[in-house]
Amino acid sequence: MNVLYELLYQKPTKIMLLGPGCSVVSSFVGQAAKMWNLIVLSYGSSSPALSNRNRFPTFFRTHPSATLHNPTRLRLFKKFKWTRIATIQETQGVFTSTIEDLEERVKHAGIEIAVRTSFLTDPANAVRNLKRQDARIIVGLFYETIARRVFCEVYKQKVYGPKYVWFIIGWYPDNWYAEKDENINCTVDQMREALEGHFTTEGLMRSQDDVATISGLTSNKFMDMMAEKIVNISSNPFSVTGYVEAPLAYDAVWALALALNQTQNRLSLKNRSLEDFTYSNKKIMDEIYAAMNSTNFIGLSGRVAFNSEGDRIAWTQIEQFIEGNYTRIGLYDIASDNLTWYGIEKWLGGKVPQDKTIIVEELRVVNKVLFITMCLLSVIGVITAVGLLIFNWAYKRRKSIRMSQPQINSTMLVGCIVCLLTIILHGLDGRFVDAKVFVKICHVRSWLLTIGFTLAYGSMFSKVWTIYRVTTRRKKNIRQVRECEFYAVLGIFVAIDVAILTIWQAVDPLARKLELFPHETPANTHLDIQILPQLEHCDCKMRNTWLGVIFGYKGILLLFGLLLAYETRSVKAKYVNDSRFVAMSIYNVVVLCIITAPVTLIIGSQHDASFAFVAAAILLSCLLSMALVFLPKVLDVIRHPRDGLESAALTPASTSREDEEKNKRLIEENELLKTEIAEREARLTELNSKLEMRQEQIAQMKAITPTANGKSETLQAEVYLESYC
Numbered sequence: 001m002n003v004l005y006e007l008l009y010q011k012p013t014k015i016m017l018l019g020p021g022c023s024v025v026s027s028f029v030g031q032a033a034k035m036w037n038l039i040v041l042s043y044g045s046s047s048p049a050l051s052n053r054n055r056f057p058t059f060f061r062t063h064p065s066a067t068l069h070n071p072t073r074l075r076l077f078k079k080f081k082w083t084r085i086a087t088i089q090e091t092q093g094v095f096t097s098t099i100e101d102l103e104e105r106v107k108h109a110g111i112e113i114a115v116r117t118s119f120l121t122d123p124a125n126a127v128r129n130l131k132r133q134d135a136r137i138i139v140g141l142f143y144e145t146i147a148r149r150v151f152c153e154v155y156k157q158k159v160y161g162p163k164y165v166w167f168i169i170g171w172y173p174d175n176w177y178a179e180k181d182e183n184i185n186c187t188v189d190q191m192r193e194a195l196e197g198h199f200t201t202e203g204l205m206r207s208q209d210d211v212a213t214i215s216g217l218t219s220n221k222f223m224d225m226m227a228e229k230i231v232n233i234s235s236n237p238f239s240v241t242g243y244v245e246a247p248l249a250y251d252a253v254w255a256l257a258l259a260l261n262q263t264q265n266r267l268s269l270k271n272r273s274l275e276d277f278t279y280s281n282k283k284i285m286d287e288i289y290a291a292m293n294s295t296n297f298i299g300l301s302g303r304v305a306f307n308s309e310g311d312r313i314a315w316t317q318i319e320q321f322i323e324g325n326y327t328r329i330g331l332y333d334i335a336s337d338n339l340t341w342y343g344i345e346k347w348l349g350g351k352v353p354q355d356k357t358i359i360v361e362e363l364r365v366v367n368k369v370l371f372i373t374m375c376l377l378s379v380i381g382v383i384t385a386v387g388l389l390i391f392n393w394a395y396k397r398r399k400s401i402r403m404s405q406p407q408i409n410s411t412m413l414v415g416c417i418v419c420l421l422t423i424i425l426h427g428l429d430g431r432f433v434d435a436k437v438f439v440k441i442c443h444v445r446s447w448l449l450t451i452g453f454t455l456a457y458g459s460m461f462s463k464v465w466t467i468y469r470v471t472t473r474r475k476k477n478i479r480q481v482r483e484c485e486f487y488a489v490l491g492i493f494v495a496i497d498v499a500i501l502t503i504w505q506a507v508d509p510l511a512r513k514l515e516l517f518p519h520e521t522p523a524n525t526h527l528d529i530q531i532l533p534q535l536e537h538c539d540c541k542m543r544n545t546w547l548g549v550i551f552g553y554k555g556i557l558l559l560f561g562l563l564l565a566y567e568t569r570s571v572k573a574k575y576v577n578d579s580r581f582v583a584m585s586i587y588n589v590v591v592l593c594i595i596t597a598p599v600t601l602i603i604g605s606q607h608d609a610s611f612a613f614v615a616a617a618i619l620l621s622c623l624l625s626m627a628l629v630f631l632p633k634v635l636d637v638i639r640h641p642r643d644g645l646e647s648a649a650l651t652p653a654s655t656s657r658e659d660e661e662k663n664k665r666l667i668e669e670n671e672l673l674k675t676e677i678a679e680r681e682a683r684l685t686e687l688n689s690k691l692e693m694r695q696e697q698i699a700q701m702k703a704i705t706p707t708a709n710g711k712s713e714t715l716q717a718e719v720y721l722e723s724y725c
Contacts, residue, residue: 004029008036008279015277016041016288018256021242021249023047023094030059037285039259039292043252044245047094048101051309058285060292060310062252062301063245064203066098066141066169072201072316072332073139073167074105075339082165082355086115086135088126088150090142098141114356121146127153135159137355139167144176151177152186155194162349163528166195170202170319171245173238174326197348198321203314206247207302208331214254214297219247222300251299259291266291322346358529359519363430363536366611371427374615378423381623385417388630391637400636408459408486409629415455416622422449423615429536429607435512442510442538447501450550454493456625457589460582461557462489464564496553504546513539515605535607551597558590581632585625592617 008014017033020026021044030050033040034057042050042061050056051065077085085106089095096118103113115133117126123142127150130138138159142150147168154160177191186194206219213219226246227237237243264274266287277284296305305313318330331340347353389410396406425445433441466485517533540546565583596617603609 001028001032004032008038013277013279014038015260015274016256018252019043020045023050026050026059026061027056027093030056034058036279037282038279039285039288041252041256041292043249044242048097049093051311053309056310058289060255060306062248062255062304062312064314064316065311066094067101068203068311068314068316068334069169069201070098070102070105071334072318073102074109074111075332075337076167076199076318077106077111077137078109079339079341080352082137083110084112084114084355085137085139086117086130086133087113087139087141088117088119088123088130089140090146091118091120092143095141099139102139121149123150123153127157127159131157131159134357136163136353136357137165137167141169144172145181145183147172148177148179148181148184148191151191151194152184155186155190160194160196162347163353165353166198168198168200170200170317171205172200173244175236175239192324195321196323197346200319200321200326201316202319203312204302204317204331205244206300207298208315211298213299215250215300217300219300222247222250247300251301251304254297254299255292255295255304258297259288259295262291262294263287320345354528359532360529361534362531363534364517364607365429365431366427367608370608370612374427374612374619375424377619378420378615381420381619381626382417384623385413385420385626388626389413391630391634395633395637398637401633404629404633405463405486408463408490411490412456412459412629413626415452415457415459416626418448418452419456419618420622422452423618426611426614438512438536439510439538442512443505445538446504446510450497450501451494453554454497455490456622457557457561457586458490458493459486460586460589460625460629461493461561461564462486463582464561464586465489468564468567493557500546500549500553504540508540508542508546510538510540513537517605535605537604547601554593558593561586562590581628585628588624588628589621592621 017029017038017040020029020042023045026040026042026045027047027050030040039058039060042059042063044063045061046063046066048065048067050059050061051067087099087102089099099116106113115130115135117129119126123146140150177195178188206223207213210218210220226243230237230240230243234240260274267273267284274284293306296303302314307313313335316332316334317328318332319326320329327344329342329345332338392401392406392410392413395401422445425441425448428441430438463486466489515535515537517535519530519532522529522531565586596613600610600614603613
């Protein structure tokens with residue numbers, strides 16, 4: 001500012017200011033110039049902040065604003081149908097304001113900026129964040145030196161290739177990436193690999209038509225003249241800072257001259273001139289401002305004109321880095337929204353990259369072969385149970401079946417059928433039913449499996465419970481067991497189940513829950529997709545609590561049933577002649593349930609294994625129980641078709657060692673009791689004989705002794721008999 005102050009107050013009076021050449025200085029000069037009523041024309045400032053007419057009311061520039069790139073980028077996003085982008089920027093005001101402008105534009109276009117990162121000097125974390133958040137279409141804003149650091153890190157992080165598209169600033173020198181830089185440790189080849197396929201956008205710095213301009217020079221002629229002037233500085237003029245922007249400075253001088261000339265012509269009509277200008281003369285400044293606004297000529301950089309913010313209206317060129325060289329692939333005219341596309345772009349993957357990884361939701365379902373197999377086995381089990389129901393009803397009057405409580409056996413078969421049907425329900429998932437139906441299946445499945453288990457296991461439990469209760473009575477005469485006792489036990493169990501399930505469904509109903517698994521990359525595909533596996537579960541808020549109640553209650557029944565089965569293992573009750581086989585069935589059910597319940601909770605996320613385990617447990621429990629209870633009866637009917645013959649199939653062919661020992665003890669005890677009874681009978685006979693003899697003696701004495709002395713004789717006889725006894 002001191003330099004500006006000294007410049008202004010040195011003769012002669014300054015009418016306009018040409019420059020500065022960078023945005024930072026322009027921001028200070030542009031704000032201060034209005035205090036002296038000076039128009040400022042810059043040729044190298046691109047900061048979007050300079051477009052603010054409230055802060056910079058007298059500022060113009062021939063260098064396009066950095067926001068000029070944003071409409072071009074937006075046009076390309078629309079062309080390639082990208083709706084999700086990311087940005088990374090060096091923390092500088094010019095880049096921050098450009099990003100803010102881009103955000104506003106893409107927001108109105110319905111495009112999302114999914115990731116926005118920035119950094120001061122080290123871009124490592126910012127690039128890592130882009131990769132972590134799956135950024136694919138990336139806009140990068142940074143100066144040339146920082147750009148080399150960024151793309152060295154891009155190479156290290158592998159954020160390049162067929163899946164990525166980078167957009168960066170286009171006014172870097174063509175070989176900017178090959179410059180030696182002590183701050184990076186990437187080779188030129190590595191940098192070139194990371195940059196392959198990226199896009200650049202920049203305002204056109206020179207006219208695309210090699211025709212004479214207002215100065216009489218063509219753009220090519222001018223650039224050749226510039227190259228000759230700087231040949232002593234560098235053999236490659238493009239490596240010289242400012243060489244590319246030289247036409248902008250040249251056109252800025254012409255714009256200033258034309259504006260002053262036009263102002264002089266207008267002032268002459270009012271008998272005034274530019275020499276009358278002073279720093280307090282706002283009227284002349286307004287004339288110069290109007291002349292600048294009306295500027296319109298063909299310059300070296302193309303048509304030179306300014307919009308209402310003092311920004312250069314210019315075309316934008318689009319280049320792509322193809323095989324190590326920048327190739328122009330299109331032009332965009334912002335004013336007319338005209339995109340000239342050459343169609344020579346190249347994609348590393350042979351197709352336009354996607355703006356994000358396509359996430360394909362894939363529902364994990366039970367293997368079809370496994371499902372069909374288990375369903376067939378379940379149907380076979382159901383058919384078998386129905387056949388046994390018919391058999392049980394047809395031969396219910398046969399003694400071997402009548403004495404096994406056929407009604408309770410039928411109830412067990414119904415429970416097995418219900419449990420077997422739940423196998424099919426366990427395999428029904430999103431492949432067969434929608435979400436609403438799945439929720440209903442959750443409720444039906446829980447009710448059927450719980451009630452079915454209670455009917456099947458409860459029937460066997462009621463048998464062993466009744467046997468245990470009756471055989472442990474101390475009464476000698478055991479009455480006939482009534483069927484209502486079996487049904488009473490079973491009815492209590494069913495009532496408890498209904499109560500628990502009703503409260504559960506009313507308070508905390510089951511719902512469909514999706515378990516998400518880590519993304520998977522599909523094999524044998526070049527598509528940029530990821531599979532998101534999902535698994536359906538029946539779940540509720542207090543699922544563990546409700547399962548704890550059910551498992552706890554059923555666990556007590558299982559353990560109690562196991563105990564009763566053990567206690568009644570050797571009992572042969574005439575009113576339940578299959579008690580031994582029922583006990584064996586309970587052993588089978590208890591073992592399978594103890595294994596299945598915890599295992600299914602552990603492998604719940606492995607859909608095939610979980611379904612197979614549950615289905616196998618239900619099949620084994622039901623089929624083995626039916627076989628143990630009914631196979632002996634079927635064999636009995638086959639071997640002894642005549643009714644009334646008790647089959648040896650219902651009693652073991654040979655007694656166990658324990659039974660033999662028990663029978664042996666009973667025989668020995670019986671013999672001892674017989675001996676003791678015989679001895680006591682002999683003693684009783686002897687005493688009866690003696691008693692009869694004494695009675696005869698007493699009778700004879702009474703007949704001989706007189707009445708007077710009878711009292712004393714009778715007393716003596718009684719005393720004698722008493723002492724003998």
